[in-house]
């Protein structure tokens with residue numbers, strides 16, 4: 001029995017490959033809406049998953065496999081289902097591994113119950129546990145991890161399974177009766193599942209088959225050469241936009257590395273190119289995933305660095321709400337939060353700015369920011385989200401030190417110099433001259449305009465308060 005989880009793809013899917021080699025014809029997806037709710041999954045991410053399940057089911061049919069989608073509630077529901085349909089019937093189960101603690105506990109429990117569960121690694125390029133220092137420990141700093149990761153890939157290569165889904169129209173038997181019936185079943189199952197879920201339209205993000213056909217090659221052959229120059233400018237579409245697909249396993253990171261190595265064969269040895277700057281981000285992704293695998297406490301919202309456990313975050317609810325709603329009076333922060341709230345995605349530079357602002361200017365616990373991000377992000381991924389928040393708050397592994405507090409005005413001047421991004425998301429500031437746009441309060445007062453929120457804190461005072469807060473409590 002092939003069990004799809006966070007690996008909604010046909011291409012480079014080791015569990016699927018194994019199942020095909022055994023001649024399996026049945027696959028299952030056991031949806032867990034209650035778990036999704038507990039983990040604050042964003043409605044837009046739920047919609048994105050459902051759309052990809054539909055695509056996956058069509059692609060699997062072309063391989064002769066039918067996918068059954070069942071709502072089982074939560075992880076216990078998955079265990080109960082597999083007890084009935086796999087353990088009692090002596091059927092082996094094949095899946096790709098998941099790194100989060102509840103998921104790992106569930107898999108362990110199933111094995112203890114006698115389930116013959118085989119797990120394969122599909123979420124990273126280098127398998128978890130393979131990039132370690134001389135004492136066999138996980139690296140606690142990114143740069144040595146990266147060097148060791150690169151060495152590992154150069155020396156050992158990485159596994160990759162080419163199984164590109166066939167073109168829908170040229171597929172074998174795609175119009176046969178049994179396939180049409182199965183497609184119809186899947187549509188009904190998804191419709192039934194959708195009824196119990198809160199979703200938000202994700203159609204702005206095309207399905208992975210269209211991204212593979214129209215976007216990935218173009219980005220890796222062309223746009224990547226400007227990545228270094230554009231990646232920090234939120235008004236430019238200078239980054240790949242692959243994160244939502246990686247987050248639900250619709251896109252394989254190993255496939256991306258194969259494509260990038262085809263175009264830039266020296267990429268693993270020449271680390272100063274624009275292309276490498278992009279690969280470096282994929283290695284950050286690997287770093288955080290390996291970290292979560294080694295340190296399950298990160299899944300329980302614990303600080304990586306225990307010395308910060310005693311921080312008495314004031315967590316002022318009005319400040320939290322102002323931040324969430326984009327009403328802090330700092331245009332770059334507010335525009336970023338409105339990008340998140342309206343599109344379900346936020347540019348990386350802005351994620352760093354708003355996370356720093358929440359934790360250091362407003363003294364709000366990073367866990368509340370992490371939770372709000374999960375509730376909104378289409379690309380939410382526990383490892384990267386936790387890593388990003390703990391980096392920003394200074395509590396994490398290889399984090400930004402607590403005394404580095406981003407200045408939201410100079411960050412805005414540097415990364416949105418013409419104000420294009422701010423004007424897009426804060427139309428109320430459209431007419432403010434660029435010289436005043438990054439902190440428009442004095443200008444607005446002179447013009448007798450009340451179209452914007454007063455600044456929630458004074459940057460200089462907030463910075464000093466943050467330094468004092470961290471110093472006295474750690």
Ligand SMILES: Cc1cc2nc3c(=O)[nH]c(=O)nc-3n(C[C@H](O)[C@H](O)[C@H](O)COP(=O)(O)OP(=O)(O)OC[C@H]3O[C@@H](n4cnc5c(N)ncnc54)[C@H](O)[C@@H]3O)c2cc1C
Pocket residue numbers: 231239240241242243244246247278281282284285286288346347348349351352355373377379380381382384385386387388389392
């Ligand atoms: C506070 C905070 C929270 C974040 N939460 C998430 C999250 O929930 N999910 C998520 O995928 N990323 C998260 N990131 C990392 C990063 O912001 C996004 O991966 C990136 O913005 C996605 O856009 P892109 O696909 O265009 O990235 P590109 O710049 O094109 O990068 C390519 C890929 O590399 C990976 N990547 C890039 N930057 C990082 C990073 N700093 N850490 C880990 N992986 C990275 C992503 O998978 C990304 O798709 C967070 C960062 C911060 C500071």
